[in-house]
Amino acid sequence: MRRALVTGINGQDGSYLAELLLERGYEVIGLVREDAGDRLGRIQHIRHRLEIVEGSLLDDALLRRVLAERRPNEIYNFAARASSRQLLTDPTLTAEYNGLAVVRLLEAIRAVDAGIRFCQASSSEMFGAATQSPQNELTPFRPRNPYGVAKLFAHGMVGTYRENFGVFGCAAILFNHESPRRGPEFVTRKITMGVARIRAGLTRSLPLGDLDVTRDWGFAGDYVRAMWQMLQAEVADDYVVATGVSHSVREFCDLAFGHVGLDYRAYVQADPGARRAAESVPFVGDAGKARRELGWQPSMSFERLVRTMVDADIVAQQVALAPDRNVQH
Template sequence: MSKSALVTGVTGQDGSYLTELLLEKGYEVHGVIRRASTFNTDRIDHVYQDPHDPDQRLILHHGDLSDATMLVNLMRDVRPDEVYHLGAQSHVKVSFEMPEYTGDVTGLGTIRLLEAIRASGVDTRFYQASSSEMFGSTPPPQNEDTPFHPRSPYGAAKVYAYWATVNYREAYGMHATNGILFNHESPRRGETFVTRKITRAVARVAAGLQDYLYLGNLDAVRDWGYAKEYVEAQWLMLQQPMGDDYVVATGKAATVRDFVVEAFGHAGLDWEKHVRTDARYERPSEVDALIGDATKAKRQLGWEPKTDWRELARLMVDADRQQLEDQLSGKLVRVDR
């Protein structure tokens, strides 16, 4: 009998890649999506068929991480073998503008889901999408033993969710795991996140549709990996005999400026002619450097990254240029100068 998995944040970057992976492995996947006036399922439409098809192995459920009763009922109805909790308000800059909402969804949403698992009595394995933002101002390299010092409401909410996961593991013997993922990107990354903002701008500048790209701190150092590879680590964590905590990272550092240079250069563009800095895009409190040490994941999971940040930047530029070409279909209209 095939396994089943419940995925929150199924329509996001990680959720879509993880869903593909699970379906390839023969899982029945249940995804939680918020009810809205328009559907935001673009990233999973290619694997979501007719919901009335008896062979459909991706089932979508309307729900929200603020609704504890719904989560309990969903756990009882689905009874998944594995739960991947990827859903959150995950934009750091937005968390400064919506701190209470971020704390409710990203922090309390996690404990609502953990409590739903406990209250329903379903025997399942739980994955919490923790974040390198929890380390904040703690100097790199950062590993599983590095102290947390978050520098945003998002980072603080993730720290709460991290310790809630550890607590439910220790208090109730739950198979609960934290995956502390460092920045991971792809052509499916949200358009307001800095890497995707850069590669979309490269595509538009190359097409003559945009002149300038406005960014915040170009000197911030990050450890960028490929999201499609990182979801494999998430799956591997829940195949272990016991819950634990793992850092997932490349260990390679690059500044935002480095990523800009690589992305614009790949398209044959001089970045200095098109990139401007704007204080509006800077955080109230900056995280200067995040560089992960994934030694434990390599040793215990057998996981290693394959794509470095330079290859990732080129991959994303190519994808955004192709997407823009497909959208325009030969009809170029100059907008958003």
């Protein structure tokens, strides 16, 4: 039986990957921060099938001990400071978790078992002020915030360990990927949660920023499958994971509200002051290499993704509003 270590297993991506690995017969070990506490909701339904280890990616001794004791065949690193609110705040901590922590993991692999296969969740934020579109593995990186810079450092170190130390290290350059498990601070969930609240009569408006920003949005479950496929390949390499199609926040709103028979224009309040400077080129990924070499294909369309997220938030809103059946009257 193969064994995998998943850092950040309690996040959106980690939870989907844990499900995929369990379906394929893996033993799955999840590494979460000591203060994860009640933030394990995304994996609660499979918690009994996982081994959870608490610890920090900044603790070299812990990482080596976990690898030596559990002997994973594969490691997937999702642990990072990833919130949109953290893109510019606390650059030092961002550099530690998104950059140096990855080197610590790679060093632990090199010290304990260089045969462990490693996959890093890199980010399209590394492209930053891109000069060509679509962006692929050969597009120059031009990150514009501490998050992207730290991710680029980690991305480069994966290649360095692959070329200089023989580590089977891969990096998935992930474009935006969403799901009902996406954090509520991200614009996609703000929209779908807003739709659910408006439909339930709890509010009449949804304030948003620039509606004309475009992104290449895919389904998180598809993207972690690409990462698993990367570690099954004969040769380690880096791959862009994206749909190849971009959509605007306005399109997302139109689909989300339209799914429940509403016109977003009656509810969405765009902030003119939040309008961003136009990006030099469209921000969209070219996953041709992953399609050719890994046989990867996304399974969920943009339209189905939006509908799925809206439906999930409607159900969650109904559950939240339902009276507690255990309350004695």
